[in-house]
Each structure stands twice: as C-alpha cells, then as structure tokens.
Amino acid sequence: MSACALPAPRSAWLAQLGEAMRRHRGWILGIQWVVLAAYLFLVITPAFLPLPESDAHLWDNLTLAAQFAFWGIWWPFVLISMMLMGRVWCGVLCPEGFVSEQVSRFGLGRPVPRWIKWGGWPFVAFLGTTIYGQLVSVYEYPKAALLVLGGSTVAAIAVGLVYGRNKRVWCRHLCPVNGVFGLLARLAPVHFRTDRDAWETPPAKKVIPINCAPLVDIRRMASAAECHMCGRCAGHRDAVRLAARAPGSEIAQLGTQDVDRWEVHLLVFGIIGTAIGAFQWSASPWFVQAKLAAADWLVERDAFALLGDDIPWWLLTHYPEANDVFTWLDGLLILGYIGTAAVLIGGWISLWLRVAAQLLREPDGHLRLAYALIPLGGVGVFLGLSGLTVTLLSAEGIVLSTLPELRGLLLAAGTIASLALGIAQVRRAVPPRTRGAAALLAFAAAAAGAVMPWVAMFYLW
Template sequence: MSTTQSFAGRFVSGLGDLLLRYQSGIRRMQWMMIAAYVALLVVPLALPLPGGSDYIWNNLARFVQFVFWGVWWPFVILGTALVGRFWCGLLCPEGALSEFASERGAGRAIPSWMKWSGWPVVAFISTTIYGQLTSIYQYPKPAALLLGGSTLAAMVVGARYGKAKRVWCRFLCPVSGVFGTVSKVAPLHFRVESDAWKRSSPAEAAGVNCAPLIPIKTMQGSSACHMCGRCSGHRGAIRLAWRKPAADIVFGSGRMAARWDTILIIPILLGLVPAALHWTASGAFQAMRTWLVERCVELGLMWPLSLRLPWWLLTNYPSVNDVMNVVDAVSLLAFVALGAFTSSVLFLLPLVAATTILRRTRKVVHHLAQAMIPLATSSLFCGLLALTTSQLRSDGINLPGVDAARGALVVVAGLWSVGLFFRISSVYCRSINRRIIATAPIAMAVAAFSATWLFMFLGG
C-alpha cells in the first residue's frame, strides 16, 4: 500500500471516529436542519404566488422553491453517489424526528406487514406521480402537504414502533430505496472485518444503537447504512473505509438483490422517473393529450375537459393560468406508464437473454440488473438537474455547457454500466466469449437509452 493510500485510509477512518465522538453536536445540527426545514415548508404558504417579475433573489417563495428542488433534491442524490448516505444519518430532518419520537414512544414490536420489501418502491412511485399531478415543484401547498405529511407519518411510526430506532426510514420512507440503490456506487462505506469481530471480547465493547436496524455484525455493503458513525470502531472491527466504486454491486449486496430492487432500477428509475420529469416537453405526451381531447369532443364528453379538482388532487391555480383537467391527468398517467413499460422492454429482455447465454437461472437477472445502477443514478441526477437549470434560465441565468455536461455524464455512466455488467457476468461464467455475447444486447439497450438523453439535452 502506498503512502498516499495509507494516509487516505487513516483519514477516513479518523473521520468515522469523529462522527462517533461528536454525536451530541450532530444532534444539535439536526435540530437546526429541522428548524430550517419547517421554515422553508411553512413560510411560503403565507406568501402570494410569484408573478412574472419575481426572481429567486427578490422573492422568498421562488427562493424556497429553488432551495428545495433546484439544490436539495438533485445534490442529495449526487452526494449519496459520491460519499454514501451521510444525508440520512447526519442531516435528514425526517429521520431525526422519527428517531426522536421513537426514543419517547410506545416501543411496540414492528408488525410483519410493515417489513414488506415493496413499500419503499410503492411509496416512491406514489409520491412521484402525486407530485407531478399537483405540481409539487412549482407550488408551496403541495410541497408542504407531501413533505409535511411524510414527516408527520415518520413521527407517528416512530412514536408507535421500535425504541430509539428509525423504523420509518428502514421500511417505509419513499426515498430510502433510491438512496440505498444510489449509495452502492459510493467509494466510502463502513467496513465490517469479521475476523477482528471474532477476536474481540463482547464484554469490552459498549452497546451500539443502530437506528436503521441493521445487523452490523453481518452487514454487507452499505445500501441500508445511514453512515451516522455510531458504530465506528465497535469491537475494533468497524471502520469508515475506502472501497472501489461499485464493488458492492459486483461482490457485495448486489448478489443479494431481489425482485423489488430490479423493479426500482429498470421500470422506475430508468422509465417512470425520466417520463415524470420531462413530460411537459414531450411531443409524445402532447400527442396523447390531443388524441384524448379529440375523442372526448367526438363523444360529447365535456366534463373531462372542464372539471376542476382541488389543488391537493390536481394542479388548480387559475390566478396564474395553471390548471390541470382530467384529460391532462389521464395523459400524464398514461405517459409515465408508457415510460415504465418501454424501459422494461428495453432492458429486461436483454437481461433475461443474458441469463440464458450464461446458462444461469432467472434469479441471476436481479444481480445483472444491478449493473444499471450507474446509468440510473446519472439519469436521475441529470433529470433533477433540469429543475435547477430551468429555474435559473427562467430568471435569465444560463449555465454554459451544462447540457453537454449532462449528456456526457449519462454516456460515461452508460459505459460504466456496461463494464459492470461484464464484470458481474464473470461471477457466473468463465467463458469470455459467452460473457461478450451476453453483454452485447445490454450494451445496445444502454446505447439507445443514452442516445435518447443526448437528443433531449443537445438536439431537443
């Protein structure tokens, strides 16, 4: 090991120990985040909707909108990909409040239905679609309802189940699955050395409260780890450490991937989410909407075109000429469903074919699908970054080269995913020829997906 590598290893290990040493300071920082979070949710509710002459720098509502959706959401995703789930363990207001409520709550046993592995995916789909139907990125009321409602639910769950735990974060949080998936490419993790654990004496080690309920002795990877630092140095076996990016995908928790992990990556992150973030600029959406409008007119059905629902069901802000009718909503739902279906066909068929070529069972599909995490992560980040650039451009601020940079990021991530797929195939097959043949179809799928993004960024 080189001197530089040794220094880097000691540095991050020491950083983990600092997190353990300053847990009280982290708690105070969390309460500061909670205060800022509540203020950003509540204050805009008392302000009028921004007009055409309002900008980020002179209107508080616009500023809050930019902070939430232009800064927080995309860059938390980026941070998770770069360093892991430190946001969850150190800064997240929702997680901190849930644990606070759990410390003082009933401490009941967690019911079996709550442990269903599909809840985070279902919750993420629901909140994503609901946010689009109510224009959460544009208006404070749906943002307060969705984010505030989620926080309230986290506190209720914490007050009822577990003791000083983050039951909500582990089993129900709408973004826990996304953060866990994205964190698999991070070069940092809390490493558990099983040999050191066995050599240590349990009597000499103080107890560790793992809030997200991870069996730290047998922890593989870091997808569920909140990186809070409380277990740093425990029994001399747990340390914050470097790892090769995406090593967890090939040799760690990626091998334990199951159906819901694949559903989150393929139809959701690579299909539904891009469609949900770009439907307003899509010609396909406009064509679907036009077709539905024409059918309604032909059949004499005017209520789908004129019915206005409350803002908490569909976007309804006539004062700024922004109203979504039933046809708009149905078109949106059909469009995101089409996005999920298209990505499923594009990626799942090559994945299934690969298992046949590699002469493995269909269960291997879930591990192979993990190779698409870099592509899914870049797609999510670049899609969310559109919220940043669109708000800045509406205020006359243009970032030169940002579209080209987003396109390049997706292409590089696509190449990384293809390389990961080839590496994962080595776990199941020694034949280079078979691995190349198995990789070729998924490489074509990645190329088609990346080309779509490039056209959107550079040609659309």
C-alpha cells in the same frame, strides 16, 4: 457478500473521521436540529404566502428561494452525494429521519410488525410519490410541496411514535426514497466496514452496545445500502471503521444470493422507467399530440366531462392565478404517459437482461446484472431533477452555455460506469468467450434503454 472479503485500502484518516463522528455526536445532533428548523420553515411558510409575481427573484422571494433550495439544490445533490459518500445525508442531515428517531424515544416502542417489513414498500412508495408529485406539480407549487414533503414527515413522526425505541423504523422500511438511496449508496467509494474476525475476537474491555437507529445488523454488515453513515458504531469492538473501497466494487462483486427482486424492480421500472416518464411528459411532443387528438375526439362527440378543470389542487394541479390548471384529461394522459414509459423502458431493459442471463446460463442472472445499471439510473434522475435547477437559474438570467455538453458528459460517464460494472459481472460468470461477448452486447442493449430516452429529450426534441 464477497465484496466484504476483499482487502480494502487502508485509510487511517477516514477511520479517524469515522471515530470523530462518534466522539462529536453532540455536533451532529446540533446540525440536525438546525436542519430540521430550516426544513420546517422552508416547507411550511411558502405554502401560506401568495404565489410569486412574474418579476420576483430567487433572492427576494421566499417561495422561489425555497423552491430552489428544495428542488434545485437539495434533491439533485442529495442523490449525487449518495453515490459519492453513501447515506451521509440520512445519518447526519435528514430532518425526517432525525425527527422520527427523536419522537421514538418517547413513543409506544412497539415491535415492528410484519406488514411494515414488506419488501415492496420502497417500490410502491417511490412510484406513489413520484406520480402523485407530477399530478399536483410538487416542484412548482409550495402547497403541493407541503402536502408531499410535510405528509411524509407527519407519517415519519407517526411511525416513530408507535414503533421502535430510539429507532428509525420509518427510514428503514417506509421512506419513499429509502430504496433509491440504498441502491445509489452501493456505488459509494466510502462505507462503514465491519471486520468479522475482529468482531468475533473476545474484547479486552466491556463492550457497550451500539444503538443503530436504522436497524442495521452491524456484525454482518456487508453492504452500504442500509447504513446511514451516522458514525455511532465507528471503532466498535475494534471491528468497525470508516473505510475506502473501489467505487462500484460492491456491485461488481455482487453474488446472486445478495440480490433483492424488489430492489431490481425499483431500479428498472421505478428509478429508470417511471422517473423518465415523469421528467419527460411535459417536454414530449408525443404527449402534446396525444392530448390534442384526445381533446378533438372528445369535442367531436360533445363529451366535455374529461375537459372539466374544477378539481381541487391536492388532486390535480389547479392554480388559475398562474394560468396553470389541469383537466381530468391532463391527469389521465400524465398517468398514461408515465405508465407507458415505465412499462416500455422497464420491459425493454428486463428483456435484454434476461437474454444476457440466458447467454450466461444463469437463471436469475438478470437480477444481478440489473445492479450494474445503477450509475445510469442515478445519473438519469440527477439529470431530470437538475432540469429544474437550470430552469430556475435561466429565469434569473443565468444561462449555462455548455449545458448540452455537460449533460452529454454526465450521460457518457453513467454509461461507461454501467458498462464497466456489466463487464465485471459478466466476467464473474466465467462464460466461454463468444457467449460472454454476446451477453455483453445484450447488456449494452439493456443499458441503451436507460440512455436513449434522455438523448431524445435533450438532443432530439
């Protein structure tokens, strides 16, 4: 990738920080054990407690505290951290990756089979967990959280026990958020950088091989997408160091040979399209209208099967004690809403990206241009997730009076960042001025597809 060939700003303190991570690996392991213990406690215990009473608070109810910790703080701010620091979460804090790697030390150590390496897993796993999470109300109920998060952890352990030795095969190929984290980390202003010339230089002393748990080819590493920022390779062969780079430079310099179709599908139809549908349906007046119309239509025909709600909680939300029960019709409409949003929004964006690529006379240029939408995708998911943070805080009487302005600022920042990356990518195609301007307009139309649904949700409905 050409981004790696660019001279990076020299930051001695960053390089030293990277080496400190390698030298103090014991500390990182200690932190990982503590996070694992806290994670297991917070994900398991609330599932066996009664649901909070209406007068319970974050500070006196473990279920509410765990809900706030997981969905109000952890998840939205992990996403932000990806854009600011790369995948430090994965390499230093994530309990699931850590436990998968630990058990792989004692497992069967089998080679990774081809089916696990299939490039579509991040897309399928993200869609699956996002949609299923909505059906069982994963953000609201601890049993659902245990099923989704705990199920993922059990799968990570199982994969670690069978495949790889001292590796994170789960994280590299199957983790439902691996693709999202990889995309967002491409924006980060820090990364572990390999100097190929230094690497090729015969070393003066014996080189001890590095165990890169997420199976990164460190010698050829040119992207921050797969590196977990664990620091184990810092200083290796005097060629790898933690370094600064211009934010978004990896995207701006992306070549057609560096793109991945599945990654683009994940961004356009998953992180943008599906996530918008998932965050929007419960606030959408269209959803309410469709539900009322469908229910009327069914009642008029004495067809009550779809209005039944005797459904297990692990299939559809079912908490009569909290007056929160989904019918089959609810489930179908949620699936329909999210699916329609994903197809319409993703389709709109794909269409305009293809128009831009045609104008640039670049057959697969739409794939390269799609990466410029990563800031909007990241900001959108953060806004959606932080909606729960806001709801939980307002239930405690903490109301952010400047919330509309803050949301507007974040959306504006994401839009400006995406447009700036779009301009950089269009320029790289060196089109004639008129076609370049037209391609930029087409790109802006694509970006609007990722902005307008949030504007409708926050300011129009």
